[in-house]
Amino acid sequence: MNANDQPTIPITDLRHRQPRFQGIESGHRACLGCGEALAARLVTEAAGPDVMIANATGCLEIFTTPWPESAWRLPWMHSLFENTGAIAAGMEAALKAQGKSTKVLAFGGDGGTFDIGFQSLSGMLERGHNVLYVCYDNEAYMNTGIQRSSSTPHAAITTTSPAGRERMGKRHLKKDILTIIASHHIPYAASASVAYPCDIRQKVRRAMEIEGPTFLLIHSPCPLGWGHDGALSIEVARLAVKTGLFPLIELERGELIGAMPLRDPRPVTEYLRLQQRFAHLFKDDPRARQELEHLQALAERNIEYYGLKGTQDDPRDSEGADTVRRGGQRWA
Amino acid sequence: MTELTRGAYALPGTSLTFKTGTWRVQKPVHHYRPAPCRNACPAGEDAQAYLGLLAQGKPQKAWEAIVEANPLPAITGRVCHHPCESACNRGQYDEAIGIHGVERFLGDEAIRLGWAYPVTPPAAEARQVAVVGAGPAGLSAAYHLLRRGYRVSLFDSLPVAGGTCRMAIPPYRLPRNVLEAEIERLLATGIDFRAQQQLGRDVSLQELQQDFGAVFLGPGTQKNREWSIDGAVPRDLHVGLDLLKEWMTVGSMIQASSVAIIGGGNTAVDMARVLKRCGVPTVHIITHQSLPGDGEDAEDAMRAIPREISQAQEEGVIIHPHRGILRLILRGERVVGVEMAHMKKLPRPDGSVQRVPFEGTETVLHVDQVIPAIGQQVDDSGMADLLQRQPLFSPDASCALPGHPGIYVGGDARPGTGSVSAAVGDGRRAAAAIDRYLRGLEPALDNLPEAVPFQQINLNYFEHAPRIDAPILPPAQRSGQEEIETSLEANQAGHEAGRCLSCGNCLACDNCWTLCPDSAVLKTTERAADGSHYVFDYDYCKGCGLCAHECPCGYIAMEDEG
DSSP states (O other), rough: OOOOOOOOHHHHHHHOSSSOOBBSSSSSOOOTHHHHHHHHHHHHHHHOEEEEEESSSSSSHHHHTTTTTTOOOSSSEEESSSOHHHHHHHHHHHHHTTOOOOOOEEEEEHHHIIIIHHHHHHHHTTOOSSEEEEEEESSSSSTOBBBBOTSSOTTBBBTTOOOOOOOOOOOSSSOHHHHOOOOOSEEEEEEEEEEEEHHHHHHHHHHHSSSEEEEEEEOOOHHHHTTTGGGGHHHHHHHHHHTTTTOOEEEEEEEEEEEBBBBBOHHHHHHHTOGGGGGGGGSHHHHHHHHHHHHHHHHHHHHHHTTOOOOSSSSSTTTTTTHHHHHHTGGO | OOOOGGOOOOOOTTTGGSGGGGGGGGEEEEEEOOOOOHHHOOOOHHHHHHHHHHTTTOHHHHHHHHTTTOHHHHHHHHHHHOHHHHHGGGGGGGGOOOOHHHHHHHHHHHHHHOOSSOOOOOOOOSOEEEEEEEEEEHHHHHHHHHHHTTTEEESSSSSSSSSHHHSSOOOOSSOHHHHHHHHHHHTTTTTTTTTTBBBHHHHHHHHHHHHSSSSEEOOOOOOEEEEEOBBBTTTOOHHHHHHHHHHTTOOOOOOSSEEEEEEEOOHEEEEHHHHHTTOOOEEEOOSBBOTTSSOGGGGGGGOOOOHHHHHHHHTTEEEEETTTEEEEEEETTTEEEEEEEEEEEEETTTSEEEEEOOTTEEEEEEOEEEEOOOOOOOOOOTHHHHHHOOOOOOOOSSSSSSSSSTEEEEEESSOOOOOOHHHHHHHHHHHHHHHHHHOOOOOOHHHHHHHOOOGSSSSSGOOOOOOOOOOOOOOOOOSSOOOOOOOOHHHHHHHHHHHOOOOOOOOOHHHHHHHHHOOOOEEEEEEEESSSSEEEEETOOOOOOHHHHHHOOOOEEEEOOO
8 A cells, every 4th residue: 555646636626525514724823733723623514604703812713813814714703802702792693683594603712711701701691692602621821821720620730820839730620610601591501522523513513503592611632731742632632531520511501411421430640641731740749649639539529420420331421422433434 | 884904804714825734743644554363364364354345335345355365265264263363453352353254254155146256267378387286275376376367277186176175174164065166166267177187196297397387286295194102003093084084085984982082183173073973972082282272382282273172072072181192002903992191291401392291190091992193294196306205395485395496385285384274375375476486586475564563553432342153053963064153144244344443454434534633634535545535635734643643443653754
């Protein structure tokens, strides 16, 4: 077999004949193995071409639109950190006034969602706008140089939560944003992970069908900020799910209606060990051991609270949901 | 309406002008490597390839992939010890793929539906090659020479082709209708079969060398090794292989109430099972070697196929491992028993091993027949000059006989083979070597790269799935010549093919296409020249290695940029 055979069809033609909708083109400046770039492409692919996007300041905004270029193939608008919810709400109201059914998507990182843009997001949800808000959660302000956000997990190192004599990384806990969102009693809110693309698509399609505010939180590894090889982005995201640290759940009107079961919950160390931001937890230090125990307890609390432990093998559980089929049939 | 200034917008998809491929220090490449089953197959079959074709719903293409290497899949699917399954990576995950069941299914389908061998009749002026011995090695050599465009004459001393498959493998392992059908179909591809032509009697090697461009010898081992216990031999001595041949051709068998068979190979085990079927109440096998799979050195295990040994035990054959015969107990010249003892392998100072009977372990077995089945050697009729009084030939790895250009040997007649599949593999390699020889090229061996190790399979993407084996006749019903193992149904064969991990080859699962953050993997069926369904767009690939890490099959490798 020879991988170096010259193409018979020019590769640029091939690019335009791909059997999927491509919302984000190549040539964007995301880092190697970027989880967010992958997640955003998967979301636009499932949402389809009849959408408009308001995009908060952040990595996604920066790496897709270095003027005078744009990687987007969709109507897209840069909002600010703090007003994405408001901009999306305005876009939706304007479309409604014109009698158009185009769905508005709002994209933000965890900084623009958990912290800075939270007020306008809450207002958008409260007023019941027909918007799907997607938060790409890479657990820190990566674009500005890896500062902690309220989404940064407990004990992780960022440039503003270093490990040292006083602290073992971030002192506080990761904000439970989904519960806060759910308290708005919106029709649909869910968490997803780039390690489970089918699950992302199902959740996006579900949200697209709903008339009203919906929210999707997608765990998106950042190789640079988390300190792992770009090749391991999926591996890391998968272990976050399999350990119970990032549960994949669905909420309707604030009530838990589903969770991806864990067939075989893994110890949190399997997840933490792959990332430099947790490297200090593997030093010979009693505080490190205590933090590892703490993180394990947080995972166990999730497993118990959301009833994640599967009772039997299930094709939709953490082991079955990514099973491959010859000819790509798993993506059907 | 207000015009937007140029600084306020960008046109869609214009990032394509920025080639992020320049960032790359490593690039992903499709890197085909053989699956372990392929490297383990003595016949050289690529099971991964035909399992894949069957899983795609192309059974005929799958069969054609088998007969690329092995023209006798209905036979080997039944009699082979399938080392492919021992090597299968899936065996380390749950259970190995039932490859032999699929091979057998496809072989039977080809016979049932009359699929034609992918062979075109040779041109009238094509060069001629002689093949001596129409056993599996000779049949395979003839077939592969024919595929390479040579005219082949196949000589055998018997009136029918088949060799060991016909003469020594009992019908309960290989039904005659299957054997007949497969061989008849194979000979009909255009092989000139010359029956009842014995080397040294009807035709001489010199004549063959004069009339043909090259000669392949697949004579098998037709001569019994000398056997006695300290010079004592019973008057009515019968040798295992001779009895087996007699039973299979004539149908007669000795009468006895208790028999001891000496040896640990397939002949000994087949002999024991045939005796049970012929009504001998007690059948013993006495062997120096150990039972397979009892944790001891595999080198020291009985050479018979482990499956056959356990089936023989189910049928009531008593096996005495690590035992040697000290003495025949004779009344006159008739055997009434044997004295045996536990033997242990002890190293000699020169590194060789010696078997020593332990004092105090002697036991007497009352038997009225002793049948040696200790192995055979080449009958040198017509080949005495080549064989030089050796028990077996010693050809090189391409089956060429050193010092005799144009003469090739394979099958049981060389050491270290002893299976139908190995004989088929010899025939294939010899045909390739003969082809190069006749075209005046230097010999070349097809060295396969190392197989994909289990560690390079990404198991996250596979679910556990139980292996399906075809039902086996319960021991109580195994009386006649009826085949013991049965066939897989079409859906069961499909299930087994679907379990294949596709080690080292593209599964077309879409993982790389779906997971590339840079959309630098493009999907295509017509463009992917390497048999995958994808191409890398190196204009944009940043070389993160995500596709390689998430490839379930170990088919994508990262290479340094030159």
